[in-house]
Amino acid sequence: MHCLKVRILVCLLLALLLVSLSGRAEVVLPKILGHSMVLQRNQPVPVWGKAAAGEVVTVQFGSQLKKTTTDAAGNWKVWLNAMPASPQGQTLLISGTNTIRLNDILVGEVWLCSGQSNMQYEMRKNSKVHKSDTSTVNSPVDELERAHNPAIRIFMATQKNLLKPDTTHQGWSIAQDSALRAFSAAGYFFAKNLQARLQVPVGVICSSVSGSRIEPWIPADAFTQEPYLKSTKAEGDPGKFYQKMIAPLAPFAIKGWLWYQGESNCFLGETISYTYKMQALVNSWRKLWQNDKLPFYYVQIAPFYYSKSKGQVTYTPQTLPEFREAQTAALQIPHTGMIITTDLNDDVNNLHPPFKWEVGRRLALLALAKTYGYKKLVYSGPTFKRMKTKGNLVELEFDHIGSGLASHDGKPLTYFTLAGADGKFVAADAIIKGNKVIVSSSSVSNPTNVRFGWVEDAQPNFYNKDGMPAAPFRTDNPLHYTYQP
DSSP states (O other), rough: HHHHHHHHHHHHHHHHHHHHEEEEEBBOOOOOOOOOOEEEEEEEEEEEESSTOOEEEEEETTTTEEEEOOOOOEEEEEEOOOOOOOOEEEEEEESSSSSEEEEEEEEEEEEEEEEEEEHHHGGGSSSSTTTTTSSSSSOOOOOOHHHHOOEEEEEEEOOTTTTTTBSOOOEEEEEHHHHTTTHHHHHHHHHHHHHHOOOOOOOEEEOOOOOOOOOSSHHHHHHSSSGGTTOOOOOSTTTTTIIIGGGGTTOOSEEEEEEEEHHHTTTTTSSSHHHHHHHHHHHHHHHTTTTTTTOOOEEOOOOOOOOGSSSSSSSOOHHHHHHHHHHHGGGTTTTEEEEEOTTSSSEEEEEEEHHHHHHHHHHHHHHHHHHHTTTTTOOOOOEEEEEEEEEEEEEEEEOOTTTEETTSSSSSOOOOEOOTTTTOEEEEEEEEETTTEEEBTTBOOOOOOEEEEEEEEOOOOOTTTTSBBOOESSSOOOOOOOOHH
C-alpha cells in the first residue's frame, strides 16, 4: 500500500513537472540571427531574443560566455565583446530551456541596403558584366557562374519574414546560386568590391520595396519632430516599411547603410521637401541604432524622361535636375556620401537601368575612402566649388578633381549652358584649362550664371581623369538647406 502511494505521488510530481515544462517558453531568436551570418567586427555585437520571464539565457561564441536573465516581458539581450575579423566559421550557442546552435558564423563587415526597385533590382537581371566589373558595357562574363566566395553573405528581408517566429534560422546565405539570383545586384557588387579590398568577410542585408517612396521608411513620429515637415502631407503610408523591415533588424550590429531610392518621390515633383525627408530618415535610423555617426551612402538617380510621363504633377525636363539638387543638398547631413550615375543608363526611357555592378563599385569606393580610411582613393567626380566672372567668360572651380579634369570621350565638353541678366540659358562652350573649366557663349556678353547637366536626359562627358563623372549643378537659385540635428 505504501509503495502504491509512493508511485502515485511520483506520477503526480512528474505530471506537474511536465505541465510546468510545457508552460515554459523556449528561447526564440529574431529572423536576422541565423546560420551563416556575418557579425560586425571591432565593435560590441548584440545577441537578443525572447524567452520565459525570469529565464536565464547564456550565449557562447568562441571564448566568450555571456549570461543574462529575461525581463518581465521575456526579452533578453547580451553584448559580445568587440572581435577582430574572422573568415573561419564558428558556432554561436544560445541556451535556456532549449539550446539553439547557429553554425558557420563569420566576423567581418555588415551593411544594410535599402530603397526601391533599383536597389531591389535582382542579380538575375544584371549578372552579365565586364570581367573587371568596372565597364559600362555588357560582356559574356556571367557573375552568377563565378560567384562562389564564401566570405560574402547575404540576407533578404521581406515585408513578412522579419515579423514571423523563426525556428529554422536559415535567412542568411552564401552569395551564390538561387539566393544570389534573387538578391540586390547593387548590394552584391558593393560587397564584392569591399571584400576584395578589405580581405575580410562581408555581409549585406537587403531591405527594399519596389516602387516605394521615402515616407514609408521613416517612422511616423519623425515627421512631427521635423519642423519643416510638420505642415507637409506625408504620402505613402508613413512608417509602414520602417516598422516591418527596418525596426525588426535593430540592434543588429552594422557598419552603415546604402540607400538607392528617389524615383517615386521625383514623380511627386519634390525638391527641398525630399532633402528634409532624407534628414528625417537618416536621423531616425541613427536613433534606432543609437549611433549618430553611422555612415549613410546613397545613389543619385539616373537620367530618365520624366517629362514624358503622366502623374500627379506636370513634369518638365528640369524636374529631374531639381530633384537631384535636393539629393545633393542632403550631403550636408554628417557622415553621408553620394555617387553620380549620369553615365549609367543606356536607355533614358528605362527607369531601371542596368550597370548595377558599377553602382556597387562606386558605393564601395565611397565606403572605402570615407569609412575605411583609404584616403588616396578617388571616390567622386568633379563637384562644383565656385565661379568667377571675367568679362564674357566664366571660370569654374571644382572639388574632387582627382588626377585632373577630362573629357571622357576626348570631345568638347557637353551640357554646359550660360545665362546673362535676362536669365535665358543657351548652349555654351566649355574648355578645360588646368584644373578649371572656362565657359563662354558668343550670344552672352555678360554672363551671370552657369548650369551643367541641367536636363533630364543629360549624359555629360565631363569627368575627372580617374573615370568619375561630374555632378550636375546650377549657380542660379540653388536650394537653401541647412542641416539641423
